[in-house]
Amino acid sequence: MKLHVNGTETFISTGGRDFDASANTLIFIHGSGQSHLSFMLQGRFFANRGWSVLAPDMPAHGLSSGTPLTSIAQMADWHIALMDELGVKTANIIGHSQGGLIALDLAARYPDRVTGLSLVACALAIPVNDALLDMAKNREPAAIGAMTDWGHGPDGHAHDHTMPGQNHLNYGVQMMSANETGALYADLQACVDYTDGPTAAAQIKCPTQVIVATRDKMTPIKFGLKLADALGTTDITTIQNAGHMLPSERPTEVNRAIRPFFAQV
Amino acid sequence: MTGDFKFDTLSLHAGFTPDARHGSAAVPIHQTTSYAFQDTEHAAALFNLEVGGHIYSRISNPTVAVLEQRVAALDGGIGAVATSSGMAALFLTVMALCSAGDHIVSSSQMYGANVNLFQHTLSRYGITTTFVAPNDPQAFADAIQPNTKMVFGEVIGNPGMDILDVPAIGKIANDAGVPLVIDATFNTPYLLKPLHNGANIVIHSLTKWMGGHGIALGGAIVDGGNFDWGQNDRFPTLTSPHFGFQGVNLYEEYGPAAFITRVRTEGMYNVGPCMSPTNAFHLIQGIETLGLRMERHMANTAKMLDFLTNHEGISWVKHPTLPDHPDHEVAKRLMPKGAGSVIACGIKGGRDAGRAFIENVQVATHLANVGDAKTLVIHPGSTTHSHITPEAMVAAGLTDDLLRISVGLEDFDDIKSDFKQALRAASKVGA
Numbered sequence: 264m265k266l267h268v269n270g271t272e273t274f275i276s277t278g279g280r281d282f283d284a285s286a287n288t289l290i291f292i293h294g295s296g297q298s299h300l301s302f303m304l305q306g307r308f309f310a311n312r313g314w315s316v317l318a319p320d321m322p323a324h325g326l327s328s329g330t331p332l333t334s335i336a337q338m339a340d341w342h343i344a345l346m347d348e349l350g351v352k353t354a355n356i357i358g359h360s361q362g363g364l365i366a367l368d369l370a371a372r373y374p375d376r377v378t379g380l381s382l383v384a385c386a387l388a389i390p391v392n393d394a395l396l397d398m399a400k401n402r403e404p405a406a407i408g409a410m411t412d413w414g415h416g417p418d419g420h421a422h423d424h425t426m427p428g429q430n431h432l433n434y435g436v437q438m439m440s441a442n443e444t445g446a447l448y449a450d451l452q453a454c455v456d457y458t459d460g461p462t463a464a465a466q467i468k469c470p471t472q473v474i475v476a477t478r479d480k481m482t483p484i485k486f487g488l489k490l491a492d493a494l495g496t497t498d499i500t501t502i503q504n505a506g507h508m509l510p511s512e513r514p515t516e517v518n519r520a521i522r523p524f525f526a527q528v
Numbered sequence: 529m530t531g532d533f534k535f536d537t538l539s540l541h542a543g544f545t546p547d548a549r550h551g552s553a554a555v556p557i558h559q560t561t562s563y564a565f566q567d568t569e570h571a572a573a574l575f576n577l578e579v580g581g582h583i584y585s586r587i588s589n590p591t592v593a594v595l596e597q598r599v600a601a602l603d604g605g606i607g608a609v610a611t612s613s614g615m616a617a618l619f620l621t622v623m624a625l626c627s628a629g630d631h632i633v634s635s636s637q638m639y640g641a642n643v644n645l646f647q648h649t650l651s652r653y654g655i656t657t658t659f660v661a662p663n664d665p666q667a668f669a670d671a672i673q674p675n676t677k678m679v680f681g682e683v684i685g686n687p688g689m690d691i692l693d694v695p696a697i698g699k700i701a702n703d704a705g706v707p708l709v710i711d712a713t714f715n716t717p718y719l720l721k722p723l724h725n726g727a728n729i730v731i732h733s734l735t736k737w738m739g740g741h742g743i744a745l746g747g748a749i750v751d752g753g754n755f756d757w758g759q760n761d762r763f764p765t766l767t768s769p770h771f772g773f774q775g776v777n778l779y780e781e782y783g784p785a786a787f788i789t790r791v792r793t794e795g796m797y798n799v800g801p802c803m804s805p806t807n808a809f810h811l812i813q814g815i816e817t818l819g820l821r822m823e824r825h826m827a828n829t830a831k832m833l834d835f836l837t838n839h840e841g842i843s844w845v846k847h848p849t850l851p852d853h854p855d856h857e858v859a860k861r862l863m864p865k866g867a868g869s870v871i872a873c874g875i876k877g878g879r880d881a882g883r884a885f886i887e888n889v890q891v892a893t894h895l896a897n898v899g900d901a902k903t904l905v906i907h908p909g910s911t912t913h914s915h916i917t918p919e920a921m922v923a924a925g926l927t928d929d930l931l932r933i934s935v936g937l938e939d940f941d942d943i944k945s946d947f948k949q950a951l952r953a954a955s956k957v958g959a
Contacts (some may be wrong), residue, residue: 279576279776300783307781308578326758326780412532420533422542425580427588428596428792429607429785432532437606437753437784514579 265326268319268345274299274326275345276318278310284350286315289525292342293318294360295389295454296399296410296439296447298325301359304425304514305521312522317354319345323443331449335361335457339369343376355379355525359510360482361389361454363490371463379528380471380494381521384479384507386486387460387493391451399448404440406447411435416478416506418513425514435508464493472498472524474517476505498524535602535718536819543597557809558590577773577793587796591805595812599732599748602717602815604724606753607788609796610746610808614713614733615641616801617747621709621731623799624765624790625677628654633671633706635662635681637690642682642711643920662690663855668697672704677762678729679706683722684714684848684868686898687908687932691848691855694862698726705762707755713737713899714870718822719863723752729787736899737869739814740821744807749791753784766790772797821901821937826866828943829935835944836873841881841951843929846872869936870898874929875954882907882931884950884957891938891946903936903943 264282265274275282276299289309291302299306299318310316321338322329332338342365346354355378358366363385370377398406411432418424419431439447471494475487484501491499500520505513533541544555563582565571573579582588592610600608611617622645626632634646636659646657660667662681672679679701681692694710701708707728712720716737722730732738734746757766757779766786769775773793778786796802803811829847836845848859848867859867875881885905886894892903896911908926936943 274780276780279774279781298783303782304579307576307776308573311573311576311578325783418545421545422538422597422601423545424597424607426607426785427580427582427590427593428600428609428788429580430597430600430605433600433604434606434753434784440754441756441783518579 266348268341268348271322271329272327273322273345274320276302276306276316278306278308278316278318280310280316282317282349283315286313287525288315288317288351288354290342290346290354290356291316291318292356292358292362292365293321293324294362295450296407296442297359298438298442300325300438301508302510305357305510305518308514308518309522314525317345317349317351323446325442331443331446332453333449334453335364335368338365338453339372342369343373346376352376353378355381355528357381357383357521358385359383360385360507361450364389364454364457364460367460367463367467368457370469371466374466374468377469379469379525380467381474381524382471382490383474383517384476384482384487384509385473385490386482387464387490388458389454389482391455396448396451396455399451403444403447407436407439411439413480414507416476416508416512417504419506419508431508431512461493464490467494470498470524470528471496472500472520474500474502474509474520476502476507476509476513478504479507481507532601538598538601539818540816542601543594555591555594555809555812557805559805561585577776585805586800586802587792589802589805589808592803592808595803595808595815596748598812598815599734599738600750602818603712603730603750604717604721604752605730605750606784608748608750609788609791610734610748610803612747612801612803613745614711614731614735614747615645617731617733617749618642618645618711620791620795620799620801621729621749622650622655622678623795624787625707625763626655627765629675630655631673631676632657633668633676633679634659635685635690635692636660637662637685637688638682638711639686662692663858665693665696665700669700669704672701672706676704676706678709680709680711682711682714683720683862684870686714687870687872687926687930689846689848689853689868689870689872691859691862691867693858694720694722695726698728702726702728702755705760714868715863716818716822718819719865719868723750723754725862728752728755734811735897737822737825738818739811740818740899740901741810741814742897742900742902744810746803746807746811749788751785751788755787757786824937825869825935828937828940829866829869829871831940832871832933832935832943835947836871839951841876841955842873843876844874869934871933871935873931873933874927875931875951877929877954877957879928880957881954882929885931885954888950888953889946891942892933898932898934900934901937903938904934906932908932
């Protein structure tokens, strides 16, 4: 569905079901340079199991208009504005990668709006090396190529997909290329600038879970486990032999971890 | 580009991970029609497109999926669907994009069955085609109408070997808001990856060079994922609610994979030209050596061109790597490794000499196919194009003396000897 958030036309995938604000809401927040499509194999799954699903494209991403947001706090505020627009008082949040930082910040600053938090392939901070940042700014296709490469684990590089016939790496490149030019750089710079992770984690009171991958090159597992430690959660799912793009590469394991967690929240 | 494996590595490995239970090193043949569901929820999830997996082998099959993933990786696509033949691949592509009242712009220099599908079959269902010369980009631009849903051509036209300037035609099509669909059978991704050169969808007859052995029919549709189906209102099959799957909007829910998902969820569901698992297995074995074979095909083709152009029994030779070919410069730019292994030539003595040549070859085989590991010869005017009208034959550049040679992988000395003796026999008939 499309609606205006802060005056910008915004696309929100609802997993193929009409959105119902009175139902238990799951908000999926995408990562740097991604879109709602990174949750292609979560949206319909959860929408058909009783949850109201919201997987928005942030401004300048996917099918949304506008200019990119430039800080994690702005992005968190934007998601609150989206909830307000839809009349969603509280929601469960799933954040992938940078989306996890946004979720962390959102849950810390708006504790009354978040009932549960699932952080997938995330960390307390996501530093970005200068070379990638430079590429994102000046040679975006190269940055997209590099991130697609580093972001995928053995399944992606074996060109093996749970959806018969599909291809992770090439899909990832096309999905990221569909965003507005400059969106990726803005996202990565926002990650670089965000240093409030430890503080935010200490403030969070709602139930949390962390899902990590053993072959994650972008948010290595040790940083995911530090995040879990800072959150004080023992709900940790470690997915073996998987890369950073967990929601698309290992949808079954991710959904299997998320579902019982939010069922009891 | 991604830090992907290189071509020969992808040819051997892409799309397959040994299963945890058995660890089969070779791709297993999943010779089954159906798949046991874990429970009712799992079944419902599969039918609702919530999870990946297999329901029924008309729609997908684990062995066929390995082939699809391998071809998609080699072509640089976001996904592929394998079909029972190359013609099925073309038909399902048209079906996913076009409805009655829609229009196609197509190269006029193509495989006869492609021409017939557009000209005679699709027209009965209200889909019309404007045919234009493949080497006239402006003609493509002029022919595009508001109801045009695809521009189509073969990289290397069959049998005239006209070369389509894929980047130029791709730009024309995309500027008009229309995807470029390419039949890449004659080039294979070894010689040219159309999806990296301005095309949006690629179809293959895998029966030819991709398989290479001539033992299994098959086709494939590869989606580049690089066309924005929502940029205009031309493509309701992809941007409006699907008739099934709870009215899923493929463009919104699958993004770059909207087209290939439509092919599977309509083409395979409702028409069903599926590939058998055994054929997929055979084609996978062929693709494992695609790079090596294409290298040899190109080497033997170069030797054959040298032989034919210097033989007194041959009046003319046509191949895009020859400087006198009208599309030579385009071929050199797009396919520096070679422009395919099919050669057209004219035998002195016309139809009778051609027949005598074909009936005297011993190493080469006379049949209606191309792209085998073995050298193949045919006389198109009396076989593959016999059903095309005389006017269309002339338009396609066919003449009575035309021989089509698909150069194989044999030791070239043996092919040369064979051709020498057959040409000698033909010269006696034609004299």
